[in-house]
Amino acid sequence: MLERLGERVWAIPGGVNGGVIRGESGKVILIDPGLNETSGKKAIKAAAEVGAVSTILTTHGHADHFGANAEVVKRTGAEVWAPAIDEAVLRYPILQPAMLYGGADPIDTMRGSFMLADASPVDHVFAPGDRLSIDGVDIEVVDLSGHSPGQTGLLVDGVFFSADVTLPESVLEKYRIPYLYGVTAHLAALDRAREIACERVVPGHGPLLESIGPAVDANRALLDRVLEQTVELATQPATADAILTGLLRHFGSPAADAPGYYLLQPTGFAFLAHLHRLGVVSHVVENGQSLWTVV
Numbered sequence: 601m602l603e604r605l606g607e608r609v610w611a612i613p614g615g616v617n618g619g620v621i622r623g624e625s626g627k628v629i630l631i632d633p634g635l636n637e638t639s640g641k642k643a644i645k646a647a648a649e650v651g652a653v654s655t656i657l658t659t660h661g662h663a664d665h666f667g668a669n670a671e672v673v674k675r676t677g678a679e680v681w682a683p684a685i686d687e688a689v690l691r692y693p694i695l696q697p698a699m700l701y702g703g704a705d706p707i708d709t710m711r712g713s714f715m716l717a718d719a720s721p722v723d724h725v726f727a728p729g730d731r732l733s734i735d736g737v738d739i740e741v742v743d744l745s746g747h748s749p750g751q752t753g754l755l756v757d758g759v760f761f762s763a764d765v766t767l768p769e770s771v772l773e774k775y776r777i778p779y780l781y782g783v784t785a786h787l788a789a790l791d792r793a794r795e796i797a798c799e800r801v802v803p804g805h806g807p808l809l810e811s812i813g814p815a816v817d818a819n820r821a822l823l824d825r826v827l828e829q830t831v832e833l834a835t836q837p838a839t840a841d842a843i844l845t846g847l848l849r850h851f852g853s854p855a856a857d858a859p860g861y862y863l864l865q866p867t868g869f870a871f872l873a874h875l876h877r878l879g880v881v882s883h884v885v886e887n888g889q890s891l892w893t894v895v
C-alpha cells in the first residue's frame with residue numbers, strides 16, 4: 601500500500617494520494633488522509649507499516665483531502681496542521697458547499713460527503729513560505745493558492761506533494777473544466793510548481809510523477825482554451841450564468857445536477873475576474889442584470 605520515495609518519505613497511492621513521513625521519534629506525519637471514515641482507517645493501516653500517526657498535514661480545505669481527518673484524530677489523537685484560510689473550512693466544513701452555492705445555505709443535494717466533510721480540529725496553522733519543523737523533519741510550504749484560497753504544496757527531502765495544482769488527464773477528461781477559486785493565483789502557482797527542484801512529485805490525484813512539467817503544460821493549455829472561450833462568449837454583453845452555460849456546452853461538461861453545476865459556478869466567476877483584472881472584459885449592472893463584455 602505504501603510506495604517508498606525516500607529514506608523517510610512514502611506515498612499512499614489512491615483516489616486521493618496521501619503521504620507518510622517518518623519523524624525522528626519513529627512516529628508518522630500523515631499528509632491528506634482522504635475523503636471519509638473508510639479512507640481514514642485505510643491511511644492509518646498503511647501508515648502502520650512505518651509507525652503510529654502523530655500528525656496530519658492538510659494541503660487544502662477540500663473534502664476529498666481532509667474528510668478523513670476526523671476519523672484519524674479520533675483513533676490516534678493526531679495533531680492537525682492546515683494552511684491559513686483553508687483551515688476555516690476544516691473547522692466549519694459547511695463553508696465548502698456554501699462557497700460554491702453563492703455563499704448561501706446550500707440545497708440539500710450539495711451535502712453529500714464529497715461536498716460536506718466531517719469537521720476536523722486544527723491545532724496549527726501554516727502559511728506559504730513557512731518552513732515547518734515537525735518531529736525533527738524540515739518541511740517547506742509552497743504557495744499553490746488558486747485551486748483553493750490557501751492551497752499549499754509540501755516539499756520534504758526532494759519529494760514534492762503538489763496537491764491539486766495540476767490534475768491528471770483522467771480527471772481533466774472527466775470534468776472537462778476543472779474547479780478553480782482564482783485564475784490569477786492559479787496561473788502563478790503553475791509557474792511556481794514548475795520551478796520546484798525535486799526528484800519525485802506526488803500530485804493529489806493520479807499517477808506519481810518524475811517531473812511536474814508535462815502536467816503543468818496540459819493544465820495550462822486547458823486553462824488557456826477556457827480563457828479564450830470565455831472571451832468569445834462575452835463578445836456581446838452576457839450574464840455570468842449565460843457564459844457558464846456556454847462554457848459547459850462548448851467543453852461537453854457532464855454537469856447534470858446541483859453539485860456538478862455549482863462546482864463550476866465560482867470557476868466561471870474566477871475566469872471573469874481574471875479577464876477583468878487584465879482589462880479584457882468590463883462589468884456593468886444594467887436593468888437588474890450583471891453583464892460582462894469584451895472591451
Ligand SMILES: [Zn+2]
Nearest residue numbers: 660662747764
Ligand atoms: Zn482540491
